[in-house]
Amino acid sequence: MKTGEDRLVQKITQALAFKGRSGFVLGVGDDAALVQPRLGRQLVLTCDWFLEGSHFLRDKHPPDSIGWKCLARAVSDVAAMGGEPRYFLLSLALPETHTGKWLGGFLKGLARAERRLQCWLAGGDTTRNHKILINVTVIGDVPAGRAVLRSGARPGDLIFVSGRLGEAELGLRSLRSGRRVIQSNSSPWVKKHLYPEPRLALGRWLAEKRLATAMMDLSDGLSTDLSRLCAASRVGARIAIDKIPKVELPKTKGRKPLGLTELALHGGDDYELLFAVRPKHAGAVPSSFQGLALSCIGEITRERELILAGPEGIEEKLAAHGWDPF
Amino acid sequence: MKTGEDRLVQKITQALAFKGRSGFVLGVGDDAALVQPRLGRQLVLTCDWFLEGSHFLRDKHPPDSIGWKCLARAVSDVAAMGGEPRYFLLSLALPETHTGKWLGGFLKGLARAERRLQCWLAGGDTTRNHKILINVTVIGDVPAGRAVLRSGARPGDLIFVSGRLGEAELGLRSLRSGRRVIQSNSSPWVKKHLYPEPRLALGRWLAEKRLATAMMDLSDGLSTDLSRLCAASRVGARIAIDKIPKVELPKTKGRKPLGLTELALHGGDDYELLFAVRPKHAGAVPSSFQGLALSCIGEITRERELILAGPEGIEEKLAAHGWDPF
Numbered sequence: 001m002k003t004g005e006d007r008l009v010q011k012i013t014q015a016l017a018f019k020g021r022s023g024f025v026l027g028v029g030d031d032a033a034l035v036q037p038r039l040g041r042q043l044v045l046t047c048d049w050f051l052e053g054s055h056f057l058r059d060k061h062p063p064d065s066i067g068w069k070c071l072a073r074a075v076s077d078v079a080a081m082g083g084e085p086r087y088f089l090l091s092l093a094l095p096e097t098h099t100g101k102w103l104g105g106f107l108k109g110l111a112r113a114e115r116r117l118q119c120w121l122a123g124g125d126t127t128r129n130h131k132i133l134i135n136v137t138v139i140g141d142v143p144a145g146r147a148v149l150r151s152g153a154r155p156g157d158l159i160f161v162s163g164r165l166g167e168a169e170l171g172l173r174s175l176r177s178g179r180r181v182i183q184s185n186s187s188p189w190v191k192k193h194l195y196p197e198p199r200l201a202l203g204r205w206l207a208e209k210r211l212a213t214a215m216m217d218l219s220d221g222l223s224t225d226l227s228r229l230c231a232a233s234r235v236g237a238r239i240a241i242d243k244i245p246k247v248e249l250p251k252t253k254g255r256k257p258l259g260l261t262e263l264a265l266h267g268g269d270d271y272e273l274l275f276a277v278r279p280k281h282a283g284a285v286p287s288s289f290q291g292l293a294l295s296c297i298g299e300i301t302r303e304r305e306l307i308l309a310g311p312e313g314i315e316e317k318l319a320a321h322g323w324d325p326f
Numbered sequence: 327m328k329t330g331e332d333r334l335v336q337k338i339t340q341a342l343a344f345k346g347r348s349g350f351v352l353g354v355g356d357d358a359a360l361v362q363p364r365l366g367r368q369l370v371l372t373c374d375w376f377l378e379g380s381h382f383l384r385d386k387h388p389p390d391s392i393g394w395k396c397l398a399r400a401v402s403d404v405a406a407m408g409g410e411p412r413y414f415l416l417s418l419a420l421p422e423t424h425t426g427k428w429l430g431g432f433l434k435g436l437a438r439a440e441r442r443l444q445c446w447l448a449g450g451d452t453t454r455n456h457k458i459l460i461n462v463t464v465i466g467d468v469p470a471g472r473a474v475l476r477s478g479a480r481p482g483d484l485i486f487v488s489g490r491l492g493e494a495e496l497g498l499r500s501l502r503s504g505r506r507v508i509q510s511n512s513s514p515w516v517k518k519h520l521y522p523e524p525r526l527a528l529g530r531w532l533a534e535k536r537l538a539t540a541m542m543d544l545s546d547g548l549s550t551d552l553s554r555l556c557a558a559s560r561v562g563a564r565i566a567i568d569k570i571p572k573v574e575l576p577k578t579k580g581r582k583p584l585g586l587t588e589l590a591l592h593g594g595d596d597y598e599l600l601f602a603v604r605p606k607h608a609g610a611v612p613s614s615f616q617g618l619a620l621s622c623i624g625e626i627t628r629e630r631e632l633i634l635a636g637p638e639g640i641e642e643k644l645a646a647h648g649w650d651p652f
């Protein structure tokens with residue numbers, strides 16, 4: 001008596017749903033999922049589109065990277081609040097041709113992300129579509145009052161970023177210029193584009209220690225996202241070109257310069273954390289956290305504009321040139 | 327410094343987000359929303375696709391009905407657990423041509439649903455797409471241990487439905503056969519198709535009084551959804567053709583019979599409630615609840631099959647012929 005949709009749900013559930021996980025009262029298979037919220041904590045709610053053509057290419061991105069990344073990028077928003085992911089809902093629309101092998105690869109990547117990020121499938125919706133459409137909602141939590149918002153930065157705060165910026169964009173470029181499905185072992189930048197790691201441990205640590213006054217994740221590029229953080233905090237920022245951690249290329253003779261500064265300023269999809277810290281607390285921010293570099297790139301200003309300071313004292317206004325679908 | 331996406335989010339927020347609503351710590355505009363869960367309650371989590379071409383037609387459905395319905399149908403899953411909706415996340419992908427007047431109409435319908443269903447925008451994601459894509463996640467809650475699942479029906483339980491079945495499908499048919507955008511005042515069936523009312527009060531009352539042993543909402547048609555409830559409860563059902571509440575047509579001469587039984591058995595989108603009640607409690611179920619008819623249509627059986635009993639004692643097996651995207 002099962003419908004085609006019921007069989008698809010069964011396949012997804014077998015790959016992803018784990019019984020007996022903490023907080024689950026009822027998982028996939030009813031009208032809705034039931035979970036038990038944790039005492040003393042507030043819920044963190046976020047959702048993200050992941051659409052063929054806009055966010056990934058059916059013929060270029062391996063299915064397991066699509067599975068990994070659709071969850072990782074939504075979880076990154078929870079990391080940016082200093083929270084812990086708990087559950088996710090998966091909305092999946094597929095062509096019938098993709099309910100076999102492709103779906104198997106996708107679920108493998110998603111199951112790996114589920115375990116790595118400790119964020120478990122609670123439910124979702126499936127339907128048929130000629131393009132692959134994905135929407136992921138993540139429900140996380142954070143100790144009450146401890147979430148780090150975008151709006152808390154004050155003039156004088158120092159601005160930090162984790163990792164190196166522009167790596168994922170560089171990975172996307174090599175993927176686009178290639179002729180086939182890219183293998184995950186191609187290069188560290190391709191790997192960062194395909195399998196981004198949300199900075200959960202760093203976000204939680206900064207929230208716990210009350211070090212960050214404002215925080216967000218870098219998904220659309222530093223120039224666009226920093227302008228959003230500044231708008232939310234009603235401040236501006238001055239950042240120094242030579243302090244921004246850029247892609248490190250191996251030294252080879254005769255290679256043309258790649259515009260690494262542009263990549264670092266405007267490249268999207270890095271899922272690193274951008275955060276502000278009071279000057280008196282800046283000493284408590286280490287130069288690396290669990291192997292991840294933390295760099296001070298500038299400071300928050302009272303003047304509501306973004307200034308980019310060059311190496312020889314030349315200053316220019318920085319416009320938001322990151323990812324914008326419109 | 328605002329991007330196109332920022333401006334779209336602002337438009338949505340101005341139409342939908344209400345400050346100071348209960349439980350909101352932080353609404354739209356940060357990496358994620360923050361809400362305070364209510365003590366003694368479990369969370370109800372559900373999401374639904376609402377896609378142009380599959381679930382609505384751009385040229386047939388008025389934009390305000392798309393706004394209303396995308397939230398109403400997701401909230402219906404919370405009603406089916408006996409819960410209360412609290413917040414929703416809106417994922418919206420639009421062609422640039424639809425970010426003006428069409429978006430205004432859509433947001434008007436959605437704002438009306440928000441107030442009516444007391445379910446408030448907490449966040450979401452927006453992007454551009456050549457087709458209109460909508461995904462809605464609803465976060466509700468229910469007193470701990472009081473949710474009504476699909477899996478609690480036992481042999482001998484009586485089967486009830488609310489309202490009349492097949493009305494929304496009949497409305498869809500007149501909409502499809504029309505040449506223009508259908509007006510909401512066309513007919514009660516068109517209205518039910520365009521602006522379904524989730525049965526929240528009934529669902530909560532049945533859960534509170536512990537009357538329903540199993541419950542779900544009728545979204546894909548009685549034959550398909552009853553088979554799902556029976557599968558979850560590991561039982562079967564026998565329902566009587568002449569007890570199923572069908573569309574009531576005004577008497578007009580010479581009208582051809584419309585197959586009202588088929589409509590009632592397989593027509594989707596009614597968002598009525600289907601529930602099972604122990605025989606000893608059946609007397610406590612009124613014939614109507616707040617003006618909404620409640621009809622006993624049959625009983626749960628030990629044999630795991632669906633039987634349709636005709637008016638002259640003829641019985642046949644009922645196959646699931648409701649909505650199935652695959």
